[in-house]
Amino acid sequence: MNYYSHHIGDYTTDTAHLSLLEDGAYRRLMDRYYTTEAPLPADEAVLFRVVRARMPDEQEAVRVVLAEFFDLTDAGWTHKRCDAEIEAFKAKSGKAADAANKRWGKTGNAPAMPSETAPAMPTQCERNANAMPTNNQEPIPNKTLVPAGTEGGPDGQSSKEPKRSKPSPTDEDYKAARWVFEAQQKANPSAREPSWFTWANDIRLLREVDGRTHKQICELFRWAKADKFWSPNIQSPGKLREKWDQLSERKAQADPVETAREAMKDVI
Structure with missing residues (x-):
């Protein structure tokens, strides 16, 4: 993404307690997140390099922001708001592309050209014959639809692990x-x-x-x-x-x- 919405009111409310250095670290982390559209590296050395945190106080500011606003996962440091904005951007881009294709009469993929050895197209009679069921034709079994979000879980339960809460000071x-x-x-x-x-x-x-x-x-x-x-x-x-x-x-x-x-x- 080369652009994302910055809601000043929400951002100021959530970050009013940050120091100037921590605020700058947060903006650089978000810029990197939106640019790559992917979680931030979990390796500190790599992350410090990509956000140019070279001094000890700059690196400490990055650690503070990560601990408060990001979640560490197997894929790296993730951010809920950033993920939601990226998904919304992709959905909007996809709709715009579909509308453009319809406007110019384009389809998603061009059909493959038939080879010389490919069978000839069936005639209208053959198509009608193939469509008519015979007496010994076996019924097609019904496919059970699985509700969204329950794939792989026993008895319709979700297979996703519950999200762990972030540690915070007492x-x-x-x-x-x-x-x-x-x-x-x-x-x-x-x-x-x-x-x-x-x-x-x-x-x-x-x-x-x-x-x-x-x-x-x-x-x-x-x-x-x-x-x-x-x-x-x-x-x-x-x-x-x-x-x-x-x-x-x-x-x-x-x-x-x-x-x-x-x-x-x-x-x-």
Whole structure:
């Protein structure tokens, strides 16, 4: 597709919470989707290249938009609204082509030319004879029509698997995000309010993917903000996740007694 409708009101309502960088990433992803009329690549490296997300913050913006607005399937990242627009475009194009063919007296496919060995066309009498049923002619069995959407399913049930819901941050993730922002404000009173969904989603990833607890996340962030080197470099849960191993190692070296005490808590 070289053109698609952009509904400003709907788009603004759905994306008002996005940062400028995330909004730009969303538009590039949609442009790619409509241009290829196919799902986006699931491979991050390939996807970053086609949407020209080269810097770490640009790549993080792409991840945030994919997690919120797209669905990951076997075919790649899909988008409901884009798919609906593409199907509507194809249907409209097909109707326009049919109308043009009728206007100019064209048919869809030209009939094949008969070969020299092809049998001669039957005469009118032969056609009538073939059409008349004989006494020993077996009846043609009725074909059972299968309702649309139930192909392949037992007892008329659909064979399609139910769609899985996208993971989303919990209330506790948002609460932890606000705690982290308060810690950020103590170190930098002029800190601007973040994208709460982005921060809460990064905390969700720390929990579900990396196996961290809310307490561990808040404690490591608080330690980072108290460290002269790490304080200006750790400004968000996403950056905390990226540097987690380095921060944990540095924290263990700086306060081995406290680290050992925390380890004993886990054992007990």
